[in-house]
Amino acid sequence: MRSILSLLFIFSFLSLQAQTFQSHFKEASSAYKAEDYPQMLVEIKKAHALRPQHQTLIYYLAIAHSLNNHVDSANYWLRKVVSIDSKNYDIDKPDFENLLASEDFKRIKDYQIFMTEAKVRSDTALVIPDTELHIEGVAFDPFKRRILFSSINQKNIFSVEEGMLKPLFKKKFPLGITGMAVQDSILWFTGAGFAEAGLAEDDPEYESSKLYKADLKNAILLDSFTVADQQAHIFGDVILSPENKLLISDSKTNTVYRLENKKLIAWITTESILSLQGIAQMGQKVFLADYAGGLFSYDLSNQTTQEIIAPADLSLKGIDGLYTYKNGLVTIQNGVTPHRITYLQFNPQYDQVERFQYLEKNHPAMGEPTLGFIANQHLYYVANSFWGLNDKGQINNPEKIKPLILRLPLPEPIPATTQMAVLDYVKILDGREKEALYFYENNWASFRKYAMQHGDIENYKIMRLTAHPEYDLILETVYKDSLQYSQIEEVFQKWRKQSGGDFLNELKPNDFRKNVKMEIVKTYISSEELVSVEGRCSGSSYRAFDFWLGEWEVYSRDGRYLGHNRVGLIQNGCGLQENWQSANGAYKGTSYNFYNATAGQWHQSWVDNQGGSLQLNGSYENGQMQMQSDPEKQDQSRISWKLLEDGSVTQLWEQSRDKGKSWQEVFFGVYKKQ
Structure with a gap:
């Protein structure tokens, strides 16, 4: 659910801490104005201790370190800021003058460019023909082979048929519809009462929630369930556990409820979570997305909650949608800038992210991505919900933007x-x-x-x-x-x-x-x-192409995202295998590369999913690997790879139609490490 609601819950939760937090920040500001930078650092550290994930506090912490000439620490925290928000914080202001000569600061500048760059790999699954419809969740109807989407302000579930918007139920519900899950012929969905659903604070449905059960084939409501207490509730996500149990997230009480014998039972409650959003379960681990605090896991075997440790450059803030995929998690993040979709893989204990990939970020259509579902190795997700355009149920959309559902191909782990x-x-x-x-x-x-x-x-x-x-x-x-x-x-x-x-x-x-x-x-x-890598294949000739190893994102000269390439060792390090996938996922190819000691040269065999193939031979000379097809043929290909000083790699593919007399560029890519 959208950041506006989450922040309201967070602020109310922090009311007891607010005076202390504000006083420390005020003292830090006063010290800054008085140019008492040591005292500024003392106070901003205290404020940051109360809100350790808040990017604004991290930003001012970096400023304080810089003004105290703590170059390494300032760079450390400034990079943290960029990982959360690469657009809205000025890293060129005079307060960072002490950092300008450092190599780390130069890398932060490059990192900011990388984080801001658009990565677009999805295509359009559905355009919704209503510029005043605020949608939140999405699901697939297996009976009519259609996409369903829930609406906050119209308080119903819809589909698009013959280009027209069609409601699933004849009557609106009293609550805004949030999450959905399909279980055989049953459609489960959640509803919540908030201002964006058109409810006033004195409305009896305000800050109430229900779980609904419906016959999907016939669009008939069968039952509804509420929590039997007098507390306020905001139901968001609803998922099916591996045991086929219904799990519901409540952002108001930060509780996961489970449906048992037609009753909603508080299953997981933890004080570690500030604003519960997406939930997912793998085995004995239930993953909990805290919009403000990051990602947590709840261990069912010992009933403990643990924060997931992330790599330094990965922010787990602002996760809305959370989905299991091949022993990992796919996250939809709208509480970071730019918005992004990330694939996470874990260590065997599932308490630390070991590997991650940005699947999509800064997509031009990302107004505020929310929820989705996974089918056929694709993520279908709401790209532009209208939380930012919704004023008490009324949509202010002067640009007449239409809601979109995008289809994103998911990678192999x-x-x-x-x-x-x-x-x-x-x-x-x-x-x-x-x-x-x-x-x-x-x-x-x-x-x-x-x-x-x-x-x-x-x-x-x-x-x-x-x-x-x-x-x-x-x-x-x-x-x-x-x-x-x-x-x-x-x-x-x-x-x-x-x-x-x-x-x-x-x-x-x-x-x-x-x-x-x-x-x-x-x-x-x-x-x-x-x-x-030992023995015969450990010599320098065998290792000449190792600079190409790694997980790469590939861009054109003008910064356009071209695709993803993974290059790894095979056969005890005696060969390299390349796996290429274009930006839209349609074009794929694999190459095998090895040093032929008998011939004293490198060889590449390439085959793609469109029937194309290449056989190339060459060597590493003058700072680049260059391989070429048969020089006696009329039509020839020549490819060169070059390692740059910043660790990136360029690949140039040229073709000749006149037996090598003249060459034309076919492809040029800049490889950047993921």
């Missing part, structure tokens, strides 16, 4: 067996190579040797470079998989969680070296091939 290499790039200062090597061999390497002996890491090495303009050493630590990586990083994460970005300022670079950057490279290996 990233394999859990993900080998990870952490690369530290180091620049030696003042020509003090001996000191730097001594330091790393007797500290960095000694620690990793101990860790490898105890099975904590797979491998490590120090690579010395010559004549590189930015760095002189690459320090590589290899983990068997992402689980091993997360376990070894656990102590570091605890330290980070306790003191936030502050600890970064204690890690001052020594006089003889400077850490230029750090990268985490993921190499995808099937479970049967989960072994270290």
Whole structure:
């Protein structure tokens, strides 16, 4: 449900804390005006402690650190802001002057561009021919093969038939209709009473809720259910559990109800949740989306609630719709900027997000995406509900925007067996190579040797470079998989969680070296091939194309999203497999790439879902991998891949119709790590 309602609930919940929160923020503002920046930092930290996920407080926390010349901490918190909202916070203001020379700040600028870029992969499933209809939920009618959608202000369920809007029920309901779920021939749906449904505060239905049961085939209401107490309730989501039980989320009481013997029973209640929205269940874990606080899981086996740990660049705020998909979760987020749809995959304990993909973000049609359903490996979702246009049930829509339901193709999960290499790039200062090597061999390497002996890491090495303009050493630590990586990083994460970005300022670079950057490279290996790259395929010729490994989003020169590419190792690292999918999901292809030691060259075999194929041969020279088809043929193809300094990769595909005398560009893509 929309952020306006959620924020109202949050503010009422925080009323007891408001005076303390406001007083700390006021004191921080006064200290800022007086240029007492140490005191500003003290007060803004106290305010942030009460609202740790609030992006405005995080933003001012970054300002306070910057003004105190805490460069690392300021960059740490500023990047957090961008992950939540990449549009509405000025990161170029003079208060951040101390950050301008830092490499991290430059990367934040690039990250802001990446987060703001549109990623469009869906097509239109349904255009609703009513510019005054506020829709919320969506479901599929298997009997008439049609999409159903619920309305807040018209308080009914509708479909589109022969281009016309058709209500499912003859009479309106007293409540705005929110979530829906289909169970065989039964349609379950929830209703809630709020101002956007046209209800006044003195209306007896105001802040009341019901679960409805209807015969879907005949559109007949069979029953309705309420909670037998005197409290206010706002029912939102309704889902079917793996045991085929009805679960309902209540944003007012932050409770999950279950229908048992025709009664709604409070099944999960937790004080950890501030504004409950979407719910989903996998096994003994029930996932709870807190609009303000992120994502939580409730363990049915021990009845405990735990916050899901997310990667640093992933914000789990503002989740409305939440859906299980292939042992992961698909989230619809309208409480972040830009709006986005994300696929989450977890560690085996389901308490930490290990991998995530932005499936769609900043779509031009995303007015305020809300709820959806998954069918045939596609997410059908409401792209532009009218919460922002709804004034007490009346829609103010001067641009005559029509509601849309979009159809988004869902990807295959990233394999859990993900080998990870952490690369530290180091620049030696003042020509003090001996000191730097001594330091790393007797500290960095000694620690990793101990860790490898105890099975904590797979491998490590120090690579010395010559004549590189930015760095002189690459320090590589290899983990068997992402689980091993997360376990070894656990102590570091605890330290980070306790003191936030502050600890970064204690890690001052020594006089003889400077850490230029750090990268985490993921190499995808099937479970049967989960072994270290050893033996014959470990030589430099076999590893020349490793810069292409990873999960990539591909864009044109002008920033248009072209598609998704996943490149991983196969056959004990002796080959690379590419899996390409275009932006709309229609065009797909796979290539196999390997170094042919007998011929002394690289080879690629490509095949796509439209019958196309390529056979290419070539080598890595002059900073790029280039492969070409048979040079004796009249029609030829030539493809080159080049690693750029920022870690991105460019791919140029050219064709010749005159036996290589002239070449025309067919495709140019810029690969950016996901």
